[in-house]
Amino acid sequence: MELERISVTIDRCSKTYADGTRGLQPTSLQVEPGEVLALLGPSGCGKTTLLRLIAGLESPDQGSRILFGDQDVTQRPVEQRGVGMVFQSYALFPQMTVAANIGYGLRIRGVSPQQEQRTVGELIELTRLTGLQSKRPGELSGGQRQRVALARAVAVGPRVLLLDEPLAALDAKLKQSLREELADLLRRLNITAIHVTHDQQEAMAIADRLAVMRAGQIVQVGGGEDLYRQPSHPFVAEFLGRVNRLQRSAQAIAEQVLLLGDARIACPSGLGQAALLVRPEDIQVGAPQAGWGMARIEQRTFLGDRVQLKLRVDGQPEAILADVLRDAPFHTGDAVGIHIAPQALMPASEATP
Missing domain, CATH: 2.40.50.140 (Nucleic acid-binding proteins)
Structure with a gap:
């Protein structure tokens, strides 16, 4: 299955809520085509706000710009942006089979049964779910449910994949094995992805680059090893490991x-x-x-x-x-x-x- 690989440009993007609270300070960020970028930081730092602005679930302040490739999507609603989303809960339909869950987005878009079957078959093979097509979410392991959620998110051919704390609800041992699986799957999907997490090890294991956030601002952007060894800000040094x-x-x-x-x-x-x-x-x-x-x-x-x-x-x-x-x-x-x-x-x- 061929997915479009585009860049994401965040240009002086900010968010002020009705009560005057600043959820995001003016922020600029460039995500390269096919790159997996992690928004990393403690609770309340603005990473989920930024993800919701990229998705179109929140409206940014005046003067903000969000571009997918060379297309300005700042004022476009979420359904017109071409984003796929994976949440912490995975939000799978418990009564549907694996195949039906993956193909759900295609069906509601009026795709022919033949095209749906072909796309679902490709994604089942790509995400290593072969043999589980007829299972329901309750019969799957945590890792298998995660793969179904990812397959469903990319089945409709999104331009950008957004992941909001997809491993946060798992215990430490399962989280360690699934982050390696998630990293491998994102590479095979070859799609531009933005991944929100507060877990430093998860971010470094999965993402090509990290954008470390604090108090509504991006403090430093770079590869995990570079940020760990050469932090430009004390907060980055203390957040990424022990000091x-x-x-x-x-x-x-x-x-x-x-x-x-x-x-x-x-x-x-x-x-x-x-x-x-x-x-x-x-x-x-x-x-x-x-x-x-x-x-x-x-x-x-x-x-x-x-x-x-x-x-x-x-x-x-x-x-x-x-x-x-x-x-x-x-x-x-x-x-x-x-x-x-x-x-x-x-x-x-x-x-x-």
């Missing part, structure tokens, strides 16, 4: 160093803040040695694939978390050496203009 906050004195700032126990770590230029961030996996722990700081292990937690150490370091008001290999020979009460590569340090506050 330690390290404090610095005025003298340390002036000397462009971080004091870590009795060690002085040179800081890259531009990091003039009183606090810096570092991820637990970027803290080296080993035998005490020259140039390294001294720390004492307050707690050792075995996490299966790694060991988490809670370290107490002189000069730091809070304990520091470090991730080490699961066979690391460190125990509670041990004195150890720690080191941080300067390039692993990140600012803990926004740069002042």
